[in-house]
Amino acid sequence: MDFTIQNVLVPVEHGYQTVDVQIAGNHIAAIAPSLEVVGTAIAGDHKLLLPGFINAHTHSSEMWQRGLIRPVPLELWLAELYDFAPLEPEQVYLSALGTAVETLLSGGTSVVDHLSLIPGRELETIAAAVRAYQEVGIRAFIGPLIQDESLTVGLPSAGKATAHAPYPRSTAATLALMKEAIARFHQPDTGISILLAPTGIQLCSDALFTGCIELSHDHNLCLHSHLLETKAQQLLAQEKYGCSAVEHLQQLSYLGSRTSLAHCVWLNDSDMNILAKTQSTVVHNPLSNLRLGSGIAPILKYRSGGVNVAIGCDGAASNDSQDLREAIKLACKLQNNTQAAMN
Numbered sequence: 001m002d003f004t005i006q007n008v009l010v011p012v013e014h015g016y017q018t019v020d021v022q023i024a025g026n027h028i029a030a031i032a033p034s035l036e037v038v039g040t041a042i043a044g045d046h047k048l049l050l051p052g053f054i055n056a057h058t059h060s061s062e063m064w065q066r067g068l069i070r071p072v073p074l075e076l077w078l079a080e081l082y083d084f085a086p087l088e089p090e091q092v093y094l095s096a097l098g099t100a101v102e103t104l105l106s107g108g109t110s111v112v113d114h115l116s117l118i119p120g121r122e123l124e125t126i127a128a129a130v131r132a133y134q135e136v137g138i139r140a141f142i143g144p145l146i147q148d149e150s151l152t153v154g155l156p157s158a159g160k161a162t163a164h165a166p167y168p169r170s171t172a173a174t175l176a177l178m179k180e181a182i183a184r185f186h187q188p189d190t191g192i193s194i195l196l197a198p199t200g201i202q203l204c205s206d207a208l209f210t211g212c213i214e215l216s217h218d219h220n221l222c223l224h225s226h227l228l229e230t231k232a233q234q235l236l237a238q239e240k241y242g243c244s245a246v247e248h249l250q251q252l253s254y255l256g257s258r259t260s261l262a263h264c265v266w267l268n269d270s271d272m273n274i275l276a277k278t279q280s281t282v283v284h285n286p287l288s289n290l291r292l293g294s295g296i297a298p299i300l301k302y303r304s305g306g307v308n309v310a311i312g313c314d315g316a317a318s319n320d321s322q323d324l325r326e327a328i329k330l331a332c333k334l335q336n337n338t339q340a341a342m343n
């Protein structure tokens with residue numbers, strides 16, 4: 001459909017300019033003052049034209065636990081999250097639908113959904129989210145949330161020997177599942193892309209990371225994980241690898257321009273330099289980090305250190321909304337804290 005938006009404001013340096021915007025089919029054909037009207041004319045008076053924002057990290061199915069979990073630290077919060085009964089695929093469809101709508105209404109045109117999978121019904125889960133995103137027409141990057149270690153492995157042991165239950169799905173079975181998901185659902189031309197998204201160093205083996213890297217190369221896919229959301233994860237990395245989580249991921253060749261990493265609250269200077277050098281992206285989730293008391297990521301410092309930064313809402317259970325403008329606003333205001341900038 002062709003249309004022309006007339007007299008809309010666009011931000012320019014130190015102010016605004018009034019322009020017209022010609023849309024031809026699916027593309028912006030021109031943005032300039034006083035354009036000829038093509039197709040339908042739409043009045044843009046007193047409206048601001050902004051680029052489509054990207055919600056670079058969320059978990060759509062957490063909409064069902066929105067506002068329900070107390071604001072406790074991540075490790076305790078996760079235990080409460082795991083206590084909820086698994087969803088039905090229809091519920092996954094509805095929460096993806098809600099996430100898509102709330103993202104669009106707050107200026108987002110793309111969503112990165114680190115999607116929790118229903119045990120034993122993983123492909124149905126992904127299909128339900130795909131259906132929702134296609135119905136709404138939002139661009140979605142779906143990263144099925146995978147791990148191959150049980151929840152208790154994700155805590156530092158402080159030198160105590162602890163027995164952990166094995167994770168119910170093997171690493172090989174998880175990678176086979178991802179292969180199937182890619183074959184069935186990865187269709188960037190229709191707005192749906194699959195990401196390889198091992199949840200993070202706290203719950204994933206090296207074999208799982210390596211398998212995801214291979215699949216990423218074979219199918220030209222992006223990688224997405226949580227990274228150093230809490231101080232406990234920083235301690236765990238030292239226990240597990242004898243070096244920082246970032247150093248370990250670099251040794252595995254997990255980092256690169258196609259890799260985005262949610263949180264990164266607890267990077268040291270060397271970690272920051274590695275992320276800059278490898279052109280990895282930090283996804284800042286300010287509301288979630290405040291709600292769970294994880295800390296304030298020093299984003300200005302990362303930016304001046306050359307790290308690419310995106311902004312996300314994180315799931316509604318750690319944010320209480322999916323309002324992307326709220327996250328962007330808070331991200332900007334939080335960095336006015338001089339101490340956070342100088343950390």
Ligand SMILES: [Zn+2]
Nearest residue numbers: 226262314315
């Ligand atoms: Zn998350």
